[in-house]
Amino acid sequence: MAEIQITNMSKIYGNGMTAVDDLTLHIRDGEFLVLVGPSGCGKSTILRMIAGLKSISSGELRIGDRVVNDLEPKERDIAMVFQSYALYPHMTVAENIGFPLRLEKRSPSEIETRVKAAAETLELSAYLDRKPSQLSGGQRQRVAMGRAIVRQPSVYLLDEPLSNLDAKLRDATRAEMVDLQARLGVTTVYVTHDQVEAMTMGDRVAVMKDGTLQQCAAPRELYSRPANQFVAGFIGTPAMNFIPAEIRGDAILAGDHAFPLPAELSPAIGTLPDGHVTLGIRPEHLSIGPDGIPAEVVAVEELGFEAIVRVSFAGAGAHDQLIVRAGGETEITRGETVRIGFGEKIHVFDANGQRLGEMN
Amino acid sequence: MNPTNRRIRTALYAFGIFWGLVIVLPFFWLATLSVKSRLDAFATPPKLLFTPTFEAYREVFTDSDFLSAIMNSLIVSTGAVVLSLVIAIPAAFALRNLTGPIRHNALLTILLIRMVPGMVYLLPYFVIYGRLDLIDTRIGLIIVHLIFNVPLIIWMLTPIWRAIPRDLAEAARVDGATPLQTLLLVDLPLLKGGILASSVLAFIFSWNEFLFALVLTRRDVVTLPVAIVNFLAFEGTEWGKIAAASMFIVIPAIVFGFFVRRYMIAGLTGGAVKG
Numbered sequence: 282m283a284e285i286q287i288t289n290m291s292k293i294y295g296n297g298m299t300a301v302d303d304l305t306l307h308i309r310d311g312e313f314l315v316l317v318g319p320s321g322c323g324k325s326t327i328l329r330m331i332a333g334l335k336s337i338s339s340g341e342l343r344i345g346d347r348v349v350n351d352l353e354p355k356e357r358d359i360a361m362v363f364q365s366y367a368l369y370p371h372m373t374v375a376e377n378i379g380f381p382l383r384l385e386k387r388s389p390s391e392i393e394t395r396v397k398a399a400a401e402t403l404e405l406s407a408y409l410d411r412k413p414s415q416l417s418g419g420q421r422q423r424v425a426m427g428r429a430i431v432r433q434p435s436v437y438l439l440d441e442p443l444s445n446l447d448a449k450l451r452d453a454t455r456a457e458m459v460d461l462q463a464r465l466g467v468t469t470v471y472v473t474h475d476q477v478e479a480m481t482m483g484d485r486v487a488v489m490k491d492g493t494l495q496q497c498a499a500p501r502e503l504y505s506r507p508a509n510q511f512v513a514g515f516i517g518t519p520a521m522n523f524i525p526a527e528i529r530g531d532a533i534l535a536g537d538h539a540f541p542l543p544a545e546l547s548p549a550i551g552t553l554p555d556g557h558v559t560l561g562i563r564p565e566h567l568s569i570g571p572d573g574i575p576a577e578v579v580a581v582e583e584l585g586f587e588a589i590v591r592v593s594f595a596g597a598g599a600h601d602q603l604i605v606r607a608g609g610e611t612e613i614t615r616g617e618t619v620r621i622g623f624g625e626k627i628h629v630f631d632a633n634g635q636r637l638g639e640m641n
Numbered sequence: 642m643n644p645t646n647r648r649i650r651t652a653l654y655a656f657g658i659f660w661g662l663v664i665v666l667p668f669f670w671l672a673t674l675s676v677k678s679r680l681d682a683f684a685t686p687p688k689l690l691f692t693p694t695f696e697a698y699r700e701v702f703t704d705s706d707f708l709s710a711i712m713n714s715l716i717v718s719t720g721a722v723v724l725s726l727v728i729a730i731p732a733a734f735a736l737r738n739l740t741g742p743i744r745h746n747a748l749l750t751i752l753l754i755r756m757v758p759g760m761v762y763l764l765p766y767f768v769i770y771g772r773l774d775l776i777d778t779r780i781g782l783i784i785v786h787l788i789f790n791v792p793l794i795i796w797m798l799t800p801i802w803r804a805i806p807r808d809l810a811e812a813a814r815v816d817g818a819t820p821l822q823t824l825l826l827v828d829l830p831l832l833k834g835g836i837l838a839s840s841v842l843a844f845i846f847s848w849n850e851f852l853f854a855l856v857l858t859r860r861d862v863v864t865l866p867v868a869i870v871n872f873l874a875f876e877g878t879e880w881g882k883i884a885a886a887s888m889f890i891v892i893p894a895i896v897f898g899f900f901v902r903r904y905m906i907a908g909l910t911g912g913a914v915k916g
Contacts, residue, residue: 334811355817367812371830380826384817428816 283345283358283435283468284310285331290340292326292492300326302492303340308470313462314497315471315483318515323492324472325440331470332361332438344436355384357436360429364441366421368413368428374400375409378427385432399431402461419450426458430465437462437469443478455482476516480504488512505626510634513561519589521561521628522603528556533640535560536594538574538623540640546629549637558637561628564589564606569613573622576603581613588613592621668891675884682880697881707886710868717779717854717864718847721786722840728787729794730836734824736795737802748799755792759852762788767856777859785853790843797839798832805831841897848893865890 285308292301301323308314316324329335331342333354342350349357360381368377376383379396387395400406403423413421422442429437442458443451459482462469473479479486480500487497488511496508507513513521526535528550533540542550550558569590576592579602590605590613605621607613627640674682676693701707732751736744766785767776775781805828813823829836851866858867869886872879 332815334814354815359815361812361815363808363812365806365808367806367808369809369813369827380813381816384822428812432816 284308284312285436285468285470286341286343287327287331288341288343290327290330290342291338292323292330292335293338299492301330304494306487306494306497308468311466311468313459313469313471313482313484315473315479315486316489317473317476317479317486318489318495320474321491322489324474324489326492327489328361328438328440328470328472331357331436332359333357358434359436359438360432360434361438362425362429362440362442364444366413366425366442366445368421368424370413373410373412374405374416374424374427377413377424378405378431381428381432395431396427399427402430403427418446419454422446422454426461430461435468437467439469439471441473442471444473444475458482477518480516486516488515490515506639507561507628507636509636510559510561510630513628513630513636517563519564519604519606521563522567523630524560524562524601524603526558526560528553528558533558533560533629540623540627543638543640546638546640549631550629553631555632557632559630559632559634561630562603562623563626564604566625566627567603567605568622568625569605569607569611569619570622571620573620575618576621578613578615578617578619581615585609590619592619671884671887674880675888677881679881697879697885700879701882701885701889704882706863706871707868710863710865711889713779713862714848714865717782717786717862718844720779720783721790721847722844724783725787725790725794725843726836726840729791729798729839730829732791733795733798733802734828736799748796751792751795755789755796759789763852763856766853770857776857777861779862781857782854782862782864785857786847786850789846789850793843793846794836794839797842798835801832801835802828837901841901845894845897848890 285306287304287306287308290301290304291299293299304327316327318324326335330337331344333349333352333356337350341348344357344359354361369380372380375396378399379392382392382395396409397406400409403426405420405423405427408416408420408424413424416424422445425442429439439458443454446454455478471478471482479488480503483500485497485499486503488495488503490511496503496512498506498508503512503516507516507521510523514523524535526533528534528542529539531542533542550556574594576594578590579593580591582589586609588607588609588611590607591602592605593602603621613619625641629637629639631637673691675697676695677688677691678694678696681688681691736747739747762785770776770781775784809827809831810823813827818826849866850864854862854864854867855870858864863871865886869883869890872883872886
């Protein structure tokens, strides 16, 4: 068991490109931490730096009580699962799972016992003599997991391990992996580009963009108090609506609509140079009802239990459409005019995208 | 099947048969010649029905010069293949990991070495070997064969190696393997087919190689192709023995070709390693 302490860690390539910029992150012992972000955000680079597959340009990386910057992967007491699973095609399932133990020069009987135990945990016992090519995608994924857990390392590093599975299997495996991690209690760093995976699996989620950590928080916190506009837009499906707005005296003006400026926001807003802000409203915080601003329904995605409704205000351009999450019982058709209520929670971001606060 | 397809098919078969004859007929002639008596050998018109005799084979395999030539060819070819692998496998490994212009230029240079006619190397090697006392030595011949075999093996292995996902080497590293262990336990087993295929081609090249063997050897290290020429003796050409010896030379190519056919195709087409 170990915690991971990353301090001011950077990765700068020879051509001057900064892949990871001054990352400081503390991953607690036994925690399931998810690194999430769009492709190219540096999340996989961070994982590979923790694994020891990529060198650290500057900063410090600690696993447990050791600085591991210059240690080989095998000296770091970690195990990694690759997106491609990276199973050795010429070895059987048992040989694949037992490979790390074989390299540690364990006795054949110990290897056999531990491989069998790992296979049992992952329900692979029936396939131990098969080659990876004779397995389904889900089974291959489990073999890759087996190779990781058989070593009983103090940290698991998982690089998009579910992205090669079909949607249904992915949902099931997601739950299995969370359950497995909770049972084993091993510190886990999990990389994904899928925010649903991030939200459902992580104890905490670290959102990355362009090599910089945007926010690291528990899923609920990330959703309800996003640190900036990027996190707000990245987390949540359908995405948060953003509306440009302006501060005029005691009111926030968005188009023709004026909101009273809450008192607790005044200090933050007072520091703004020009009073331009962006309002962020989650689709479920907009309502369709008897009161509100009239808008035309542009599209309806009916999901049964709810409907995702896209609306456009009179005179607004196509990019000014808002997305509203409506209950499944309301009948809404394309082209009809509805009234949109801005009742609930509205986030306010400054011109740089930093969150100033919220209005309720 | 529509008529166009049938015509194309017919044409392809006709070409295939023609091509087969071009290759098989000389071989057939050689095979019959090797089992004909001297009298039957050059009868006009050629005798299709004759009493086979293995006299030529008996003579060839009791000829001590020919037996030592077999030994020389075996040692030189095997030695050339083994030494080529020792050089080419690490080279292919390096080329696999290199990227950009260095790799491209290195591969091209290696190919050029292979493409230069052997004649160009012959004279310098003859002079150098004279000074180093390497003329008429097996090691001398083995070294010369490296010029041709090392590039061949590198060129065959590099693309196959590149087709092996890099994740495997990284996974092995995380699993605790040293670079050497990764090479031995992960890469080489997956390259088995390519190594086998390129080794066979290199062996056959060395086995058949004539020019260097002729010029760089005298009496001690005569190889099979040169030994056959020696049957063109002062007292007259011994066609039966030439035919029998030639049949023997062809055997390894056929045997190897047959057994490693599967790997040959995999090796030559490259990227045949399934992940």
